[in-house]
Amino acid sequence: MKALDRLVRQAQVKGRIPALSAAVHRADRPLWSLAVGAEPEAAFRIGSVTKTFTAVLVMRARDDGLLDLDDPIGRHLDVPAHGDLTIRRLLSHTSGIQREPHGDVWDTLVAPDAERLVADLERVERVLPPARRYHYSNLGVALLGLTVARLRGGTWGEVLADEILGPLGLAGTSVAQPVTATTGYLVDAYSDAARPEPPVDFGAVGPAAQLWSTAADMARWAAFLADPAAVDPAGAVLRPATIDEMSWPVTTTDQGLWAVGFGLGLILVPRGDRVVHVGHDGAMPGFLAGVYGRPRALTGQPGPAGFGAAVLGASGTALETVELPHQLLTAAADGDPAEIEPWTPGEPAPERYRSVLGRWWGEGFEHVFSWHDGALRARGAGDPAGRPSATFRPSSDNPDILRTVSGREVGELLRLTRDADGRVVRMHWATYRFTRDQQTFEGQSFTV
Known part of the structure; x- marks a missing residue:
């Protein structure tokens, strides 16, 4: 669609983004995609969009009876401190634990391994009482990733590949930097210069932000989060009812605004009359990402099935990247609405x-x-x-x-x-x- 092309090109120019890749997935249409400054199959860091994968792994473990959401993390992970924080609170960022692991990770760009991350919990603060309010924590999600890995008997990356990437055919998504990786940049605020950012391996904090992916893969993932029955009809990854549970708001991220909610690992963004987008944003040095889907069940109208959008950008400061998926979903729905299914008579009431x-x-x-x-x-x-x-x-x-x-x-x-x-x-x-x-x-x- 020309309207979608134009939105992407406008965002790339306005945000001064060296490389930008976007895709829209719909069950009733071929994949739409456009890349500016990169090849269509180029991989970008998706940052905290990684958290949605870890959240699905946690919910799979719950559905398989390996844990309960109200279990304390210490029941499944041998930790020296904060073992009473529940899985539900860690998933919804309402545990009160500090945002990052101990130390200046974003200064040194050296992330701890699993042993160090757990040992340093004795030096970690609980900055708020549990359930007091929303407080985002990479550390909390890292602990959930370690828990899933321990319960499944593998590394977080191995479990991810076996339980999500393989079944959904997300071949362009990986823990390690692929050969198709795009370079991320910091674009100078007062000139057109773009400086490359260093690649960062997030170590044991990987379940919160490590992944690389393509726009096509992430649009499919967004569609799964919005409408799992359309993308995974056999329910191989997760039952639709469980995704629905994850999409129920647990808290708002801003007490005064109520513009964004948070469920169990998913961000919820209201977009008008009974329209809510579910997904996540992501950031890593030199990269921003926005990955969102539109659930049909919340609109009250027959919108597109399996409907998701992803935008991946190679600039760490261009916020146009994270707004663009919402614009693409709206433009795709309005400019090319789903077919109207005819009404047909049904069976009478018993x-x-x-x-x-x-x-x-x-x-x-x-x-x-x-x-x-x-x-x-x-x-x-x-x-x-x-x-x-x-x-x-x-x-x-x-x-x-x-x-x-x-x-x-x-x-x-x-x-x-x-x-x-x-x-x-x-x-x-x-x-x-x-x-x-x-x-x-x-x-x-x-x-x-």
Whole structure:
């Protein structure tokens, strides 16, 4: 698309970026990509985008029963201090542990090995109480990487290759610097001079920032984080429900602004009317990266499936790099929207639930219950069009008791009460009474 080409070229000029590579992945379209100042297959440092891979490895271990998110890290890693910090808090950057390993890593550019990183925990500060607020920590994610490696019996890089890179076909992503590596630069603020930055091996902090990758690989990865069923339909890497769990906001990164949230290893960026981009930014000396996908489930509209964008730049200061993936997603969705699938008739509601359908009142508000796509659903009569319905699933032992599996009151029960003829005449949802007419909490009907 010419509009996407233009966005990339504008960002490269405005940001004065020596090399810039961008790609958009969609399940319904061929890969779009453009590189300026680099070959299309060139590899860039992706910095903290690496954290999303470590987060997926942690969640895979959780799903396999190797750990619980509320386990203290000391249960799985022999540490001399801070062993009470939980995996959940480390994943969401709410543990309160200091940002970097002990020492001036960014001054010396020498990262500790695993033995030194763990031993130095005795000298590491807990700068905030756990759960107090968001505080970004490379050290915390490094500990998670060491934990996964220990649980799986290999190095973090080996586990990454076996469990993610191989299954998803991310052949352009690597721990070590590849032969296709681009040089990263610091572009002078007051001239057009660009000075090369030194390559940095992040050692035991690698699970937080080590990886190299291509724009095409990262666009596919972004699409996976947004819509895993479209990229990994067999669920070989992670169940969609687990990605959804990772995408739920745990905290906001700025108390006064609420413009960015953080889940379990994923950054959440609201982009307007029920549109949220999930992914991560990354920085290393001479490099910036932005890798984000757009989940369809949050838009309330049939957007593109498997939709992700990645922008990798060889400048450590050009913030245009990290804003560009959001612009590309918006432009691609608006300029080339997904095909409109025709509506087709479906199966009617089962006889047991037909008397549930229609309008009900609860807490003084009107709700509409309906049957779509093989499930009972409910939404407020005044809900905006984009807000998803609540969805119910019958209990295996009593079909008149249903569990809310998505939407409002998720997890709560819906209980049906029938009259002598078997018609549903009253319901209780999350214990609140629902009736066919508007009633007070004492059961008095409102009549005009």
